[in-house]
Amino acid sequence: MMKFSLPGVHVPHRKHTASSVGERIPTPQTVTIPTAMHIGKPARLLVKVGDTVFVGTKIAEADGAVSSVIHASVSGTVTKIYDMLQSNGRTVPAAVITSDGNMTPDPSLAPRTVSSREELIAAIRESGVVxxxxxxxxxxxxxxxxxxxxxxxxxxxxxxxxxITSDTVTMLTRADEMAYAISQLRTYYQIKRVVIGIEKNKPEAIASMQKMAASLEGVEVKVLPSLYPQGGEKVLVYHTVGKVIPMGKLPLDVGCVVVNVTTLAAIGRYLMTGMPLVEKCLTVDGGAVKKPQNVIAPIGTPLSEVFAFCEGFSSEPAKLLYGGPMMGVALSDMSAPVLKNTNAILALTAKEAKLPKTTACIRCGACTNHCPFGLNPAALERAYERRDAEALDSLCVTLCMECGCCSFNCPANRPLVQTHKLAKVFLRDAKSKEAKS
Amino acid sequence: MSQLHVSASPHIHSGNSTSGIMRDVLIALLPTTLAGVIIFGWRALLVLLVSVGSAVGFEALWQWLLKKDQTITDLSAAVTGLLLGLNLPANIPLWQVVIGNLFAIIVVKCLFGGLGCNLVNPAITGRVFMLVSFGSLVKNAFPVGVDATTSATPLGTLAAGGTVSYADLFLGNVGGAIGETCKLALLIGFVYLLVRRVITWHLPVVFIASSFVLTFLFNGFDLNAAALMTLSGGLFIGAIFMATDYVTSPATAWGKVVFAVGAALITVMVRLWGNYPEGVSYGILLMNILTPYIETWTRHKRFGEVKKA
Structure with a gap:
C-alpha cells in the first residue's frame, strides 16, 4: 500500500463558480465542429454542405482504432466545411452547422440497451465520449x-x-447517470473496486458521491488532499488504490482504468437516453469575465458567444485559456469553439496573466522537490539547452506529465515545464534519427 | 479587439522570487546583526556597512562594465556582503573588508557567471581568502568591555585547557567574529527561515549535531568539552546561513544530510588537529566542491522507475 503521498504544489483554488450548477446558453446561430477533439486520428466527415442534421446526428466516423465519433450539437444545415487551424497547430477539417433554432433531437436516438461487453464497448464508441x-x-x-x-x-x-468547477457540477447533478454507467461497466467487467477520488476542498461533491456510493456495492469515495496535481492519472491511481504505474506504462498495466466523472456521466447519459456527447458544461471564469459561472453549451459554440452569455468582459482580457491556468492552452482567437474536452474557458486580466521576469537559476531545488514524479527540471533544462539527448533520456524527460508544478514554484520563473515539452519533441526526433542511421 | 497573449502553460505563478528569498535571509540575519553591534560596538556596524556596500558596489560595477542587466536588486550581493561582514572581527581594517568582498563577488561569483553559477559560497571563500592573505583574523576581536590582551576566543581558550561559561557562549559575550558569537540571535534567524520555508531543518541540524557527536568521539568522550566546542566559533552561523546557500549545497533532503555530515567531519578534524582556526569554513568550502556529486548520488527516486538492464 501507499507509504508517502507524492509531492505537489498548493495552487490557489479560485473555485468561485462552485455553487453555479450550469445554465444552458441560448442556441448559437452556428456551431463549428472540428474533426479532431480527441487524441488520435481525426474523424472522417460523413456530411457535406447542404445536409440537414439534428441534435445527435452522427456527422463524422471514427477513423481507425484510436479515433472518435462526432455528432451534430444543434439541429440545422451544414453550411460550410473547411480546414481549421486548431490551437495545437494542427489543421483539420471542420463542419459549420447553421442552427434552425429548434434543437430538434435526431429521431433515431433511443436508449441503448447492451447485452454483452462487445456491445457496451461499441456503445461507448458510438457515444462519441472521449x-x-x-x-x-x-x-x-x-x-x-x-x-x-x-x-x-x-x-x-x-x-x-x-x-474549474464543471466536474463538481457533474458530481452534484449527474450522480444518476454516473451510477448507471458504473453498474453497466460492472456487469460486463470483473471490476473488484470502484474508487472515486475527490480533493477535499469540494465537500458538497464528496457528500453527493458518498450518497451515490452508498447505493452501490463496492464503490468507495477517497478524499484526497487539496494538493495539485491530484487529478494527474498516475498520481490519482497511487493515491486512490496505492498502485505505482511503472514508467512508460498505462494504468491498465496495473489493472486500473481511470475515467473522469464527466466522462462517466456522458457514458451513462448515452446508455440511458441515446443522446451522445453533444454539449458540455464548462466553467467560465477569470478576472476579466463579468459574471463567472458554469454554463452548458453545445459543442462547437464560439467562445465569444459563451462569454457574451456571461455578460461579456469587465475588463480587457489579456489571456484566453482552454482549461485551467496550470495546464490549459492559451488561445489567440475568441471565435475558437467549445470542444468535447473543454471543461473551462478562462479570460484572465493583464494583472492575472502577468508572470514574473525570468532570472538566473539559484539551484534552490524547489522544482525537483515539488515534482510529483521526482524529476529534476533544472537539470532537464540545462540538458535541453545543450541539446543533450542522452542526458534528457537518462533524466527521464518522457515521464513528465507537464503538470507545471516546477514552473509554478520556481523563484526565478524559469520556463521549466515549457522546456520539457520542447525537450520531449527533441528527444523523439533524436531517437528516430538514431534509429534511421 | 485587443491583443491576446499566447504562451505555454502554466499561466499562473506562485509569486516566489529570488529577491523575496534573499530578503528573508537578510531579515533572518537582523537579530545576529543587532547582537553583533551590541556585543562588539559601533565599529562592528561600520564593518558590516562597508562589507554590504562594497559587495553590492562590486556587483553593480561588474554588471555595468560588462553592459549586462543590473542584478543587485535580487539582493544576493547584499546577503554575501552581510554574511562576509558578520564573519569578520569588529576591529579589522576596513580596506581588508573591501578586498575580501572584491574577491568574494568578482572572483568567486561574477567570474563564474554570476548568481547560481558559482561553485563555492562567495562569503565563505571570501573569509578563507582573507584568512590566508591577512593572517589570523578572528582571534583579535573581543566584546566591548572585555580586555583583549588577556582574553582569547573560546576555541583558543578551550585548546589551551581553559573553560568558558555556557551563558557567555550562548549569548555571545565572547571573542570572535561579529556574527558568530550570539547563538540565541542565530537560532532566532534559523526559526524565521524555517517558518518562511526558505530552508529545511536538515542541513543545520545535522551539521551541528554531527559536529557535537564527532567532537565527543574524537576528543576523549568528554561531553562538556564537546558541548562547549559545538557552541564555539562559527559553527552556528556556518550551519544555518552559509552551508544552506542554495547554489552550493545539495537540493535534496538526503543530499543535505550527506553534505552536513561531511562538513561536520572536516570541521571537527580541522578544529582538533588542524593549524587554522577555520574548521567550519573549510568544512563548508570542501563540501561545496562535492555538491554536484552529492546531488547526483542522492537524487529523488523517480515515480515508477524501472531499473534499466
Whole structure:
C-alpha cells in the first residue's frame, strides 16, 4: 500500500463558480465542429454542405482504432466545411452547422440497451465520449480489454486545477447517470473496486458521491488532499488504490482504468437516453469575465458567444485559456469553439496573466522537490539547452506529465515545464534519427 | 479587439522570487546583526556597512562594465556582503573588508557567471581568502568591555585547557567574529527561515549535531568539552546561513544530510588537529566542491522507475 503521498504544489483554488450548477446558453446561430477533439486520428466527415442534421446526428466516423465519433450539437444545415487551424497547430477539417433554432433531437436516438461487453464497448464508441478531464483520449479504447483486465475502476473527481468547477457540477447533478454507467461497466467487467477520488476542498461533491456510493456495492469515495496535481492519472491511481504505474506504462498495466466523472456521466447519459456527447458544461471564469459561472453549451459554440452569455468582459482580457491556468492552452482567437474536452474557458486580466521576469537559476531545488514524479527540471533544462539527448533520456524527460508544478514554484520563473515539452519533441526526433542511421 | 497573449502553460505563478528569498535571509540575519553591534560596538556596524556596500558596489560595477542587466536588486550581493561582514572581527581594517568582498563577488561569483553559477559560497571563500592573505583574523576581536590582551576566543581558550561559561557562549559575550558569537540571535534567524520555508531543518541540524557527536568521539568522550566546542566559533552561523546557500549545497533532503555530515567531519578534524582556526569554513568550502556529486548520488527516486538492464 501507499507509504508517502507524492509531492505537489498548493495552487490557489479560485473555485468561485462552485455553487453555479450550469445554465444552458441560448442556441448559437452556428456551431463549428472540428474533426479532431480527441487524441488520435481525426474523424472522417460523413456530411457535406447542404445536409440537414439534428441534435445527435452522427456527422463524422471514427477513423481507425484510436479515433472518435462526432455528432451534430444543434439541429440545422451544414453550411460550410473547411480546414481549421486548431490551437495545437494542427489543421483539420471542420463542419459549420447553421442552427434552425429548434434543437430538434435526431429521431433515431433511443436508449441503448447492451447485452454483452462487445456491445457496451461499441456503445461507448458510438457515444462519441472521449476523456473529458482534458486529455481527450477516446474512452472506448480504454475499455477495449478482456473482462478480467480491470481490477479497479478509478473515477477522477479530483478537479485540482484552479477555477474549474464543471466536474463538481457533474458530481452534484449527474450522480444518476454516473451510477448507471458504473453498474453497466460492472456487469460486463470483473471490476473488484470502484474508487472515486475527490480533493477535499469540494465537500458538497464528496457528500453527493458518498450518497451515490452508498447505493452501490463496492464503490468507495477517497478524499484526497487539496494538493495539485491530484487529478494527474498516475498520481490519482497511487493515491486512490496505492498502485505505482511503472514508467512508460498505462494504468491498465496495473489493472486500473481511470475515467473522469464527466466522462462517466456522458457514458451513462448515452446508455440511458441515446443522446451522445453533444454539449458540455464548462466553467467560465477569470478576472476579466463579468459574471463567472458554469454554463452548458453545445459543442462547437464560439467562445465569444459563451462569454457574451456571461455578460461579456469587465475588463480587457489579456489571456484566453482552454482549461485551467496550470495546464490549459492559451488561445489567440475568441471565435475558437467549445470542444468535447473543454471543461473551462478562462479570460484572465493583464494583472492575472502577468508572470514574473525570468532570472538566473539559484539551484534552490524547489522544482525537483515539488515534482510529483521526482524529476529534476533544472537539470532537464540545462540538458535541453545543450541539446543533450542522452542526458534528457537518462533524466527521464518522457515521464513528465507537464503538470507545471516546477514552473509554478520556481523563484526565478524559469520556463521549466515549457522546456520539457520542447525537450520531449527533441528527444523523439533524436531517437528516430538514431534509429534511421 | 485587443491583443491576446499566447504562451505555454502554466499561466499562473506562485509569486516566489529570488529577491523575496534573499530578503528573508537578510531579515533572518537582523537579530545576529543587532547582537553583533551590541556585543562588539559601533565599529562592528561600520564593518558590516562597508562589507554590504562594497559587495553590492562590486556587483553593480561588474554588471555595468560588462553592459549586462543590473542584478543587485535580487539582493544576493547584499546577503554575501552581510554574511562576509558578520564573519569578520569588529576591529579589522576596513580596506581588508573591501578586498575580501572584491574577491568574494568578482572572483568567486561574477567570474563564474554570476548568481547560481558559482561553485563555492562567495562569503565563505571570501573569509578563507582573507584568512590566508591577512593572517589570523578572528582571534583579535573581543566584546566591548572585555580586555583583549588577556582574553582569547573560546576555541583558543578551550585548546589551551581553559573553560568558558555556557551563558557567555550562548549569548555571545565572547571573542570572535561579529556574527558568530550570539547563538540565541542565530537560532532566532534559523526559526524565521524555517517558518518562511526558505530552508529545511536538515542541513543545520545535522551539521551541528554531527559536529557535537564527532567532537565527543574524537576528543576523549568528554561531553562538556564537546558541548562547549559545538557552541564555539562559527559553527552556528556556518550551519544555518552559509552551508544552506542554495547554489552550493545539495537540493535534496538526503543530499543535505550527506553534505552536513561531511562538513561536520572536516570541521571537527580541522578544529582538533588542524593549524587554522577555520574548521567550519573549510568544512563548508570542501563540501561545496562535492555538491554536484552529492546531488547526483542522492537524487529523488523517480515515480515508477524501472531499473534499466
Amino acid at each position: 476523456g473529458l478531464g482534458g486529455a481527450g483520449f477516446p474512452t472506448h479504447v480504454k475499455f477495449s480489454v478482456p473482462e478480467d483486465a480491470i481490477e479497479e475502476l478509478v473515477i477522477n473527481g479530483a478537479e485540482c486545477e484552479p477555477y
